[in-house]
Amino acid sequence: MSDPRQPRWEHDTETQLTSRQRLDRTARHLLPSVFTALVIIFFSAPVSIPGSAELLPAIVINTIFFWSVWRPSGMPSLAVFLLGLFMDLVGFTPLGVSAFILLLVHGIGSYARFGLMRMNFLVVWCLFGLVGAAAAALQWALACLFRLHLLDPAPAFFEALLCIGVYPLLSATFSWFLHILDEKDTP
Amino acid sequence: MVPVSIQVRQALSKLVLPVLLLMSVGIIIAGQADRPLADRARMRVADVLAPLWSLLSRTQTDSERLVHGLKEARNLSEENHRLSTENANLRRWYEVAVSLARENDTLKTELHWVPEPTPAFVTGRVVADSGGIYARAVLLVAGTTSGVQTGNIALASSGLAGRVTEVGAHAARILLINDIASRLPVELESSHAAAIMVGDNSPLPRLLYYSQDTRPIEGERVVTSDQAGAFPSGIPIGNVHYLHPGQPVVQPFARLDRLTMLRVFDFGQSEIEPPEAPGHVPLTRPHRALTLPFKTLLGPGQEG
Numbered sequence: 001m002s003d004p005r006q007p008r009w010e011h012d013t014e015t016q017l018t019s020r021q022r023l024d025r026t027a028r029h030l031l032p033s034v035f036t037a038l039v040i041i042f043f044s045a046p047v048s049i050p051g052s053a054e055l056l057p058a059i060v061i062n063t064i065f066f067w068s069v070w071r072p073s074g075m076p077s078l079a080v081f082l083l084g085l086f087m088d089l090v091g092f093t094p095l096g097v098s099a100f101i102l103l104l105v106h107g108i109g110s111y112a113r114f115g116l117m118r119m120n121f122l123v124v125w126c127l128f129g130l131v132g133a134a135a136a137a138l139q140w141a142l143a144c145l146f147r148l149h150l151l152d153p154a155p156a157f158f159e160a161l162l163c164i165g166v167y168p169l170l171s172a173t174f175s176w177f178l179h180i181l182d183e184k185d186t187p
Numbered sequence: 188m189v190p191v192s193i194q195v196r197q198a199l200s201k202l203v204l205p206v207l208l209l210m211s212v213g214i215i216i217a218g219q220a221d222r223p224l225a226d227r228a229r230m231r232v233a234d235v236l237a238p239l240w241s242l243l244s245r246t247q248t249d250s251e252r253l254v255h256g257l258k259e260a261r262n263l264s265e266e267n268h269r270l271s272t273e274n275a276n277l278r279r280w281y282e283v284a285v286s287l288a289r290e291n292d293t294l295k296t297e298l299h300w301v302p303e304p305t306p307a308f309v310t311g312r313v314v315a316d317s318g319g320i321y322a323r324a325v326l327l328v329a330g331t332t333s334g335v336q337t338g339n340i341a342l343a344s345s346g347l348a349g350r351v352t353e354v355g356a357h358a359a360r361i362l363l364i365n366d367i368a369s370r371l372p373v374e375l376e377s378s379h380a381a382a383i384m385v386g387d388n389s390p391l392p393r394l395l396y397y398s399q400d401t402r403p404i405e406g407e408r409v410v411t412s413d414q415a416g417a418f419p420s421g422i423p424i425g426n427v428h429y430l431h432p433g434q435p436v437v438q439p440f441a442r443l444d445r446l447t448m449l450r451v452f453d454f455g456q457s458e459i460e461p462p463e464a465p466g467h468v469p470l471t472r473p474h475r476a477l478t479l480p481f482k483t484l485l486g487p488g489q490e491g
Contacts, residue, residue, distance in 0.1 A: 041236060045243040081207040085214070089232040095218030095225045099211035107204050146219060 028181060032067045033079040036060055037086060044090040051162070053091075054155060057098070058163040060087065061105055061135055062170045065128055068109030069116050070178060080106040093139070094146045101135050101142075125167055132163030303419075308452040309333045311359070322388045323366035324349070327449055330357040334453065338417065341449045346423045346440030347411060348449055359451065363443050364424065365392045373424060373437075374412035375403050381412055384424065384437055390444065391436040394427065403427040403435040419454045 043049070043056035060083065067075035084099030091098070108131055109116075116124050140156035191199075218225040259266075295302075311329030329335050331354050339351040341361045349363040362369055369386040375397070382397035394403055403409075407427040411418040425439040 041239055042243065044236075045240040047244055047247045077204045077207050081211065084211065086232070089229050090236065094215060095228070096211045096214030096216075100208065100215060103204065103208050103211060107208070110204075142215075 029074055032063060032071075032074040033083060036063050036083050039063070040083070040087050040090055051158070054159040054162050055166075056087070056091070057136075057139070057159055058132070058166050059170065060098075060102065061132055061163055062128075062167055063174075064102055064106050065109045065131060066171055066174050068106045069113045069124075070174070072110050072113065075106065077103065077106060094142070097139065097142050097146075101138055104138070105131060105135055121171075125164075125171075128167055129164040132167075133160040136160035136163060306419075306452045306454045307334065308450045309335060310448055310450045311335075313446045313449055314358075321352075321360075321362055321366045321368055323363040323369075323386065323443070324352070325361050325363065325446055325449075327351075327359045327361055327451065328357065329451060330355045330359055332356055335359045335451050336453060339451045339453050340418060340422070341451050342422065343441035343443075343446055343449060345442075346425060348439075348441045348443065348446060350417075351451060361449065361451075364439060365390060365443055371418070371424075372412045372414040373409050374420065375401070375427070376408040376410050377404065378407075381414055382409075384409065391428070391430070391438060394435040394437060397435075405429055409437050 039059050040056065043052045043059075049055070064075055064080055064083070068080075080102050081099050084102040085096070087093070087098040087102075088095045112127075116127065119127075136156045136159045139159070140151065140153055144151050294300075309329050311327040311333070313325045313327055315325065327335075327341070335351055335354050337351055337354055339359075341348045341351060347364060349361040349366075349369070351359045352362045353360040363386070364371060364384065365386040365388065367386055367388045369384075369392070371384045373382050373384045373394070374380070375382060378401040380398055380401035382394050382403065384392050385395050386392040394409070397403055405427060409424045409427060411420060411422040411424060413420040423440055425437040425441075427435050428438045430436055
């Protein structure tokens with residue numbers, strides 16, 4: 001922390017928070033990232049969930065897109081980068097590919113967030129569908145590029161469909177969660 | 188925190204995403220250039236996460252077992268009923284078996300039956316044999332020190348595997364029944380007709396010299412016969428199978444291409460008799476009756 005006697009450039013009320021409140025805030029900011037990390041660990045475990053290889057990127061892309069649009073403070077770029085790297089290390093994708101794709105999704109989400117926030121849910125869903133399909137296609141294309149031969153596009157297609165299909169469910173859960181957080185914030 | 192102006196902070200925060208994107212591209216390239224490094228990093232992460240993963244998978248296994256147990260509990264009364272019916276049935280068969288065994292004993296006593304000697308056996312591990320004079324033979328780690336002799340019979344878990352042809356102090360070579368040098372007198376179990384099983388280095392030895400009025404039937408069991416005195420009768424070998432019409436072969440019960448352990452039985456015969464030349468009348472050996480104590484053709488009271 002800076003010296004309190006020095007003039008501070010941020011004109012927010014951070015200094016008035018107690019340590020407990022600060023802890024609470026940090027936990028709140030870290031929560032989406034921690035959730036995503038846990039999802040990655042869970043789905044990379046050798047448990048027999050059908051389609052877990054395609055479900056994991058779908059859920060991660062959903063989570064990152066949602067938080068990038070609605071609460072970017074909960075999903076900073078650095079966290080996205082680290083999560084993508086973690087996903088690559090745990091999975092079998094070439095190192096850095098997931099990080100790249102997730103950062104792109106995050107970039108699109110945070111760039112378009114002011115437009116998206118005003119839109120109808122269905123429109124947002126459609127736009128997200130485009131983003132998810134593009135992400136799956138990009139992943140497939142990069143995998144083809146690194147293996148140097150054309151891979152079966154069916155898994156990528158399945159992943160895109162899962163990505164689109166899972167969005168309403170996760171979006172509802174996260175919205176409910178955000179609602180609770182906001183209620184707690186303003187007693 | 189270093190005091191910087193709002194403009195600089197905003198510019199910096201806008202720069203973070205492109206810088207990270209560039210970094211990820213750099214990592215992609217580095218990971219492609221130095222794959223061992225990427226693999227090592229992966230392994231380190233996996234090492235750290237291994238306990239968590241094992242916890243997760245154990246939880247899943249446990250819950251699956253619980254669900255399975257609950258499902259089984261639902262069928263418990265039905266299963267119980269089935270088992271008690273089966274148990275009553277088996278109990279009846281047990282009574283039948285006991286009375287039959289008793290009857291068999293009585294009949295044997297009546298006939299002055301000479302009991303067959305219990306054969307001694309040793310078990311050895313098979314080590315593959317690539318050399319030697321036979322194409323289908325294995326080497327067994329059991330030799331004269333364990334009591335193995337030439338002419339002993341090697342059984343796999345499910346049927347006849349071969350005969351001991353050469354013995355060393357700690358190893359024995361076993362000629363398998365599908366070797367081209369192997370010719371065994373066999374018996375077709377349902378018709379009791381004799382035949383010769385001839386190996387041809389293929390997995391399925393052929394059946395030859397069966398009488399034309401009792402042809403082998405598809406699926407019939409083939410057992411050893413004591414015609415030449417080299418084998419005791421009744422050791423299971425395999426099933427008859429017709430590859431082509433008029434060409435019966437034996438599908439051995441023993442998996443001859445993947446033998447791991449063999450039991451070598453000493454049935455009391457010490458020599459393999461060579462196949463006799465046609466037209467040559469063999470001389471009966473005086474000691475022969477003594478070496479075949481268990482399957483005597485003499486009438487009761489005449490043996491010994």
